[in-house]
Amino acid sequence: MTGGRRWGLPIVLVAVAALLAGCAAGPSLGSTGIVIGTALPVTALDPAADQGAGGELVAEQIYPHLLTTKPGGDELVPDIARSARFDAAGAYVVTLKKDLLFANGDVLDARDVVHSFRRQTAIAAKGGPAPLLAGIASITMRDARTVVFQLKKPGDQGFPAILASPAGAIVDEQTFPATRLATDREILSARPFAGPYVLQSLNPGELLTFRADPAYAGALGAPVSPDITLKLYSDADSLAADVADRAIDLAYGGLGPAQTGRLRDDRLDLISEPGGSLRYLVFDFAEMPYGTKHSNDPKRALAVRTALADLVDRQDLADRVDAGATSPLYGFTSDDLPGASPVLRSMFGDGRGGPDSAEAGRVLRAAGVDTPVSLTITVVPDDAATGTLAEYEALQSQLQVGGLFNIVLSKVSPAVLATGREKGDVAAYQGGWSPRGRDPETYRAPYLVDDAHLGSHYTNPVALGLLARPATESDPTKRAADLLLVQQQLATDLPVLPLVQHRQLAATASGVTGVVFDGSLTLRFGSLRMP
Incomplete structure (x- = not known):
């Protein structure tokens, strides 16, 4: 017509x-x-x-x-x-x-x-x-x-x-x-x-x-x-x-x-595939132990985040706690996206994706961190987008293995969490990301642009520069290489600790x-x- x-x-x-x-x-x-x-x-x-x-x-x-x-x-x-x-x-x-x-x-x-x-x-x-x-x-x-x-x-x-x-x-x-x-x-x-x-x-x-x-x-x-x-x-x-x-x-x-x-x-009949939505623990670089609001010791603050990463058992969260409704997340994007990389698997824990409390203890001792480290994680119980209370209770137990951390869960409403983040009163909190686009940058940008999404007071000029490079790179091989560098920088800094990835699920x-x-x-x- x-x-x-x-x-x-x-x-x-x-x-x-x-x-x-x-x-x-x-x-x-x-x-x-x-x-x-x-x-x-x-x-x-x-x-x-x-x-x-x-x-x-x-x-x-x-x-x-x-x-x-x-x-x-x-x-x-x-x-x-x-x-x-x-x-x-x-x-x-x-x-x-x-x-x-x-x-x-x-x-x-x-x-x-x-x-x-x-x-x-x-x-x-x-x-x-x-x-x-x-x-x-x-x-x-x-x-x-x-x-x-x-x-x-x-x-x-x-x-x-x-x-x-x-x-x-x-x-x-x-x-x-x-x-x-x-x-x-x-x-x-x-x-x-x-x-x-x-x-x-x-x-x-x-x-x-x-x-x-x-x-x-x-x-x-x-x-x-x-x-x-x-x-x-x-x-x-x-x-x-x-x-x-x-x-x-x-x-x-x-x-x-x-x-x-x-x-x-x-x-x-149950059909399950990666669903794109990610769940992770967010750190406030100002409020967390050794953060800029306290002793302002970046070396010890990074050691705390690294030791926490060494203690997480993602497979247990996905299989036992979530009964297959999620899958382990070892990177900063959905597993099914081009350029996704499980960078955390070999960098932390036992080097194969599992936890290692001995390695966590070694990291803390090398940085001169006194243990146990006290950390309050603010959670919104059963927020479908960012996790469940059962997940975070299991995570609390995992992070306290070996007596290196004393983890307290503070259960609040979404409004109270939002207010606490705005005031900078939250050391770590339950977070998640459900992107509306399939381009890998829609996952990585929220971690890197200060306070745009996370309110974490994290910024890294090197990582931001890396993020800008793939945007206009038309060569897929070069673009993938740049995106991997971004993920490796994020894994080094750990502004968030990836936990699990939501799975799309249908029952017929x-x-x-x-x-x-x-x-x-x-x-x-x-x-x-x-x-």
């Missing part, structure tokens, strides 16, 4: 009626199609908002991107783009495919692309993905199908991955305001979707129904299953109980160690197949198949 853009008013009226009907009764779980359950919160449909993990799960199904990750892998491929490349000056030029449409009939062209990115940065919703777009200097429309991104670092090799992240969702200019978030009702009634699925109805707090979009022209292809229902759960136990009872076909999102063991006992019943975890870091509905 060619020609001008239109509003599609009759479709909007039909959609409003469908919305009201959905709110009144809601879809039946006995209907045809696959029923998925999730305990991930869906807080908003607007991709510029803080959607929560559940919102991003929904957005992956209904909004297109210029680029996406190839199904089943990490390779970036065009989604609704026909081509995407750096020009000679280092700008990123994207040309759209022909005849693109939203589900409501509006034409999808370069104006929508420019609008999508400009509104993200204009709204800058708290907790939203707008910070990922900080590297864009300007975005302009060359013609109806061509968009030019001028970058603050021309030739930034990490930028294509941003286009495939939640920050890169393309929305309908006719529906989404330029300076405020669209409401869920506005979005659902206008049907401004151009992903593999169209969101048909939303029963707030309970059910969302999806229908495959026959006009989708992106890289993910036509969905195998045309109808999907997503049921929202407030707790993981209820989700696990329903999939075990075959009340739903598949459970994804929010399943933890307690549910994992139970589902294995119920002989359900009713013979559902086609669960694929890939570089999208979420579940794509389109590959799911009923027997």
Whole structure:
């Protein structure tokens, strides 16, 4: 289809009626199609908002991107783009495919692309993905199908991955305001979707129904299953109980160690892959023992961090405590990312990934550190993003082996932890990172930019210089080498102590197949198949 853009008013009226009907009764779980359950919160449909993990799960199904990750892998491929490349000056030029449409009939062209990115940065919703777009200097429309991104670092090799992240969702200019978030009702009634699925109805707090979009022209292809229902759960136990009872076909999102063991006992099919989210112990270089607020002895402070690293048993945390819901983390990025390296495995403990209390004692004695060293770790019990209380109680026991440390766990609310970090009153705390992009720099930058994410008072000009080099390096071999140097510098300084990596986990019943975890870091509905 060619020609001008239109509003599609009759479709909007039909959609409003469908919305009201959905709110009144809601879809039946006995209907045809696959029923998925999730305990991930869906807080908003607007991709510029803080959607929560559940919102991003929904957005992956209904909004297109210029680029996406190839199904089943990490390779970036065009989604609704026909081509995407750096020009000679280092700008990123994207040309759209022909005849693109939203589900409501509006034409999808370069104006929508420019609008999508400009509104993200204009709204800058708290907790939203707008910070990922900080590297864009300007975005302009060359013609109806061509968009030019001028970058603050021309030739930034990490930028294509941003286009495939939640920050890169393309929305309908006719529906989404330029300076405020669209409401869920506005979005659902206008049907401004151009992903593999169209969101048909939303029963707030309970059910969302999806229908495959026959006009989708992106890289993910036509969905195998045309109808999907997503049921929202407030707790993981209820989700696990329903999939075990075959009340739903598949459970994804929010399943933890307690549910994992139970589902294995119920002989359900469990699919588990690295999930991208990391959990680690964060040190405040000012407040920690021998930190700059106290005796300001960097040598002894580093010895304390090193000895703690020698005592951690990550395999025990992953296998015994987390029941396979996590895997050991020996580096500073997700294991499945290009350039990931288990640098900590050989540098600490027994040199094979295990703990070594004798080595920890040697490090402390060599630095003249009196033992036991007292350290308070501030934790938020059962924070799904950064760890569980069980993990940190096990870690406390590990760190006290040999009597070298006296570890106290201070259990607080998220608000109290945030206040303590701002005031600089927290020596070490439970931390984590769930990146929204697949480029390795999205993992490493938070450790290195002082107070941008960790509030750790750590900075290292050498490491920052190393981090800047890979950004514009187009040679993959040289880029990988520079990224390894960054990780080695982080391992030497230990601003954080990596512990475990979250695993994406799905439990299937009713013979559902086609669960694929890939570089999208979420579940794509389109590959799911009923027997």
